[in-house]
Amino acid sequence: MSDVLAVADHRRGELRPVSYELLTAGRELADALDGDLHAAVVGGNVDRFADKLDCEGVDAIHTVAEGSEFNHDVTVAAVTALFEALDPSAVVMPNSVNGLDYAPAVATRLSLPLVTDAVALDYDDGLTVTREMYGSKVETAVAVDEGPVALTVRGGEWPAAEGVGEAAIEAFEVDIDESSIRSTVRGFEEVGAGDVDISEAEFIVSVGRGIEEEENLELVEELADALDATLAASRPIVDNGWLPKNRQVGQSGKVVTPKVYLALGISGAVQHVAGMKGADTIIAVNTDPDAPIFDIADYGIVDDLFEVVPELIERFES
Amino acid sequence: MKILVTVKEVAAVADDFEIEGLEIPETYLEYDLNEWDDYAIEAAVRIAEDRDEEVEVVAVTLGPERSEETIRMALAKGVDRAVRVWDDALAEADVLDPTTTARIIAAVAEREDPDLVLSGVQAADDGFGATGVALADLLDMGWAAVVNDLELGEGEASVRRELEGGVEELTTVDLPAVLTIQTGINEPRYASLRGIRQAQRKELAVHSLADLDLDPAVVDDALTLTRLAKPETESDATIFEGDPGETAAELETVLRDAGVGAE
Numbered sequence: 001m002s003d004v005l006a007v008a009d010h011r012r013g014e015l016r017p018v019s020y021e022l023l024t025a026g027r028e029l030a031d032a033l034d035g036d037l038h039a040a041v042v043g044g045n046v047d048r049f050a051d052k053l054d055c056e057g058v059d060a061i062h063t064v065a066e067g068s069e070f071n072h073d074v075t076v077a078a079v080t081a082l083f084e085a086l087d088p089s090a091v092v093m094p095n096s097v098n099g100l101d102y103a104p105a106v107a108t109r110l111s112l113p114l115v116t117d118a119v120a121l122d123y124d125d126g127l128t129v130t131r132e133m134y135g136s137k138v139e140t141a142v143a144v145d146e147g148p149v150a151l152t153v154r155g156g157e158w159p160a161a162e163g164v165g166e167a168a169i170e171a172f173e174v175d176i177d178e179s180s181i182r183s184t185v186r187g188f189e190e191v192g193a194g195d196v197d198i199s200e201a202e203f204i205v206s207v208g209r210g211i212e213e214e215e216n217l218e219l220v221e222e223l224a225d226a227l228d229a230t231l232a233a234s235r236p237i238v239d240n241g242w243l244p245k246n247r248q249v250g251q252s253g254k255v256v257t258p259k260v261y262l263a264l265g266i267s268g269a270v271q272h273v274a275g276m277k278g279a280d281t282i283i284a285v286n287t288d289p290d291a292p293i294f295d296i297a298d299y300g301i302v303d304d305l306f307e308v309v310p311e312l313i314e315r316f317e318s
Numbered sequence: 319m320k321i322l323v324t325v326k327e328v329a330a331v332a333d334d335f336e337i338e339g340l341e342i343p344e345t346y347l348e349y350d351l352n353e354w355d356d357y358a359i360e361a362a363v364r365i366a367e368d369r370d371e372e373v374e375v376v377a378v379t380l381g382p383e384r385s386e387e388t389i390r391m392a393l394a395k396g397v398d399r400a401v402r403v404w405d406d407a408l409a410e411a412d413v414l415d416p417t418t419t420a421r422i423i424a425a426v427a428e429r430e431d432p433d434l435v436l437s438g439v440q441a442a443d444d445g446f447g448a449t450g451v452a453l454a455d456l457l458d459m460g461w462a463a464v465v466n467d468l469e470l471g472e473g474e475a476s477v478r479r480e481l482e483g484g485v486e487e488l489t490t491v492d493l494p495a496v497l498t499i500q501t502g503i504n505e506p507r508y509a510s511l512r513g514i515r516q517a518q519r520k521e522l523a524v525h526s527l528a529d530l531d532l533d534p535a536v537v538d539d540a541l542t543l544t545r546l547a548k549p550e551t552e553s554d555a556t557i558f559e560g561d562p563g564e565t566a567a568e569l570e571t572v573l574r575d576a577g578v579g580a581e
Contacts, residue, residue, distance in 0.1 A: 104452035107452065137548070139547050140546050145541075182492040281576055302557060
């Protein structure tokens, strides 16, 4: 058997986009292994999810109707039982917050090697996983010895599976031991509500770690005023409490789609890029010419923002 | 009450660096306390300061002797003592499966028998983001990943988990538990001079794998590093050259063409 099991991600009644990307990654791997692709969905409206997951290339879908929302204890039990029943060569899980909340436990329970945050999978006599280190500055390849493996894949790296498949949809019964449930989801809360909705902004001046000190924010605020743009920030600025959470652009913050995104002192970590890559024009000012932000920028200045910004303010104020 | 905090000294690469084979030469690396662990340390020390009962905070790390400098920073910030695990077998491993790391830390945790384990969400260097949850499962504890708010109650912890897209999940977890701590949960303190002095006198125990009754073969996991490379740049950005006056002028043109600053 050389099948692949891919586990879908959902939240508040919706499958998350990475679920469809997982199917593509899983299908590629199943093709290389000459096996079937099994999809699984645990919790929520599993029948509706199963219909949606029935994309081209999916051979079977297993539904585990346990709970309305994601619970890692339930998911670990379900995925582990499914793995034991199907005996696949790989289990592919999302490298999402919830994926990272259960995938490591699936790996330990099944004694599988675990490689997280995969950006590419290559199979040639054995599996090699491409991933990144040092904040995307280094790319590594990790070979996995023979035998089954647990993987989590980064969102946005594989195209979403499409089309309509002919998967057999089957309910999978898991005997969940109540005493093994040690966490309970009490609810959800949207954060970052406030006076400004950066997701609606037409022009954004966004600032990152390169601003160095809180008092330097004043300079960037001055620029935003001069440009009549909205001020936003990357994660470290919000973590430091220098700007409120509703200004944060990125995976855990807001997704923005302005006409112009001016990134000042932002290196361009993958989590940040996820929130702003949809901007029409991306401009980056950064001292490091190899900063990943330049890979997605349309225009760039490799220089100190403290040198460039005052010049720019002067030009727009005069 | 005892809190175990997992900490790691991580390497950052310089802006300009070279790769030699499967290694980055030391001259291009700078070492520091993992950012996520700094927040985990702060969370632990605050619990110790806020509780009426006696709380001991113990840091555990896997790292060579060099990493003691970083571990002393944790001690200077209020951690009571530290345990460092190192072994020739670990020195030789080029990449560690996060479950292997968790297995080694679990051997320390079993001896320490903590009521709570705090771990950074991920390490800034290898970024596996998996050690904390793997550790919880090996210890048969409850857990919560990516925690950005924490309140300890009787026998349980109420946490907020930071999900994607500005959504937080409110969850309760039975104690003992492992919580992986996200940046922004608090404001990590700077080590005071007094703290730095005191840290020199705090216990920093060193254990080999054998000391923990672990077979060195534990590090012979299924993962092997086969390639280390700078990612191919896909940049097709137009880079403005010149002094700040010149580059700002070019930038002004682009901005005005896009409609910025138009009344």
